[in-house]
Amino acid sequence: MPNYICITCGAQYGETDSPPAHCLICEDERQYIGKNGQQWTTPSELQETHHNRIAEIEPHLTGIGTEPTFAIGQRALLVQTPAGNVLWDCVNLLDDATLEAVRAREGIAAIAVSHPHLAASLVDWSHAFGNAPIYWHADNREWVTRPDPAIQFWTGESLQILDGLTLVRCGGHFPGSTVLHWPTGAPKVPEGEGRGALLTGDTLQVAQDRRYVSFMFSYPNMIPLNARAVEHIVQAVEPFPFDRIYGGWWDSIVASDAKSAVRRSAERYIRAISP
Numbered sequence: 001m002p003n004y005i006c007i008t009c010g011a012q013y014g015e016t017d018s019p020p021a022h023c024l025i026c027e028d029e030r031q032y033i034g035k036n037g038q039q040w041t042t043p044s045e046l047q048e049t050h051h052n053r054i055a056e057i058e059p060h061l062t063g064i065g066t067e068p069t070f071a072i073g074q075r076a077l078l079v080q081t082p083a084g085n086v087l088w089d090c091v092n093l094l095d096d097a098t099l100e101a102v103r104a105r106e107g108i109a110a111i112a113v114s115h116p117h118l119a120a121s122l123v124d125w126s127h128a129f130g131n132a133p134i135y136w137h138a139d140n141r142e143w144v145t146r147p148d149p150a151i152q153f154w155t156g157e158s159l160q161i162l163d164g165l166t167l168v169r170c171g172g173h174f175p176g177s178t179v180l181h182w183p184t185g186a187p188k189v190p191e192g193e194g195r196g197a198l199l200t201g202d203t204l205q206v207a208q209d210r211r212y213v214s215f216m217f218s219y220p221n222m223i224p225l226n227a228r229a230v231e232h233i234v235q236a237v238e239p240f241p242f243d244r245i246y247g248g249w250w251d252s253i254v255a256s257d258a259k260s261a262v263r264r265s266a267e268r269y270i271r272a273i274s275p
């Protein structure tokens with residue numbers, strides 16, 4: 001029986017012989033049902049029509065995005081460390097070419113997810129890489145659409161997963177919305193120590209100008225957050241050194257001075273929503 005995938009949001013569900021009646025994620029006010037109604041695909045159908053673009057973004061960081069664009073259209077990130085690799089967020093398509101490319105980069109030791117919208121087919125990916133643990137914040141537990149023993153619910157404000165990679169709960173968009181701090185990311189040029197990078201999904205959403213970020217309860221339905229939630233996000237990331245932000249899409253990158261970008265973005269945002 002297939003694990004059906006919602007074509008609007010990419011959420012994957014437990015095995016059923018026919019498509020589920022509802023998509024939990026799309027029926028939530030942060031998402032929407034597509035204009036042609038609720039539609040589904042399967043992993044094998046997706047393999048017929050799509051492929052993954054896999055490309056190095058900076059040393060030890062590989063992007064994986066599905067083409068043509070599928071569902072929310074994110075690209076996942078594979079962070080390569082001497083202690084093993086972490087897949088940050090996920091895509092739906094996992095085909096032979098992708099397996100080969102990821103194995104050539106030493107596979108996946110752990111999977112972590114910013115929030116349910118970018119989780120895609122992460123259980124398939126875990127199973128393909130030795131049931132790699134999936135770190136999912138417990139405050140987002142009710143949004144798991146495909147339960148699996150590999151999912152490890154973590155609690156609290158931060159969790160170091162491996163080799164200095166730390167999950168930081170920011171909340172906001174979802175109560176358990178998370179970012180991943182990668183201290184050796186954003187290397188100095190010429191080759192030197194990392195200035196640090198944050199992998200944010202849409203917990204902090206990189207704006208089109210790549211100089212600001214934004215913070216929303218719903219991006220497609222344009223529902224803002226309140227000032228307290230925005231301040232909380234800024235405070236959550238403040239203790240971590242970072243100069244660069246990788247958002248959830250290929251072009252969502254604040255290349256440098258990202259910590260100042262977060263501060264000035266929050267100030268601008270709070271000004272805009274204040275009476």
Ligand SMILES: [Zn+2]
Pocket residue numbers: 006007008009010011023024025026027
């Ligand atoms: Zn959906």
Ligand SMILES: [Zn+2]
Pocket residue numbers: 115117118173202
């Ligand atoms: Zn989202």
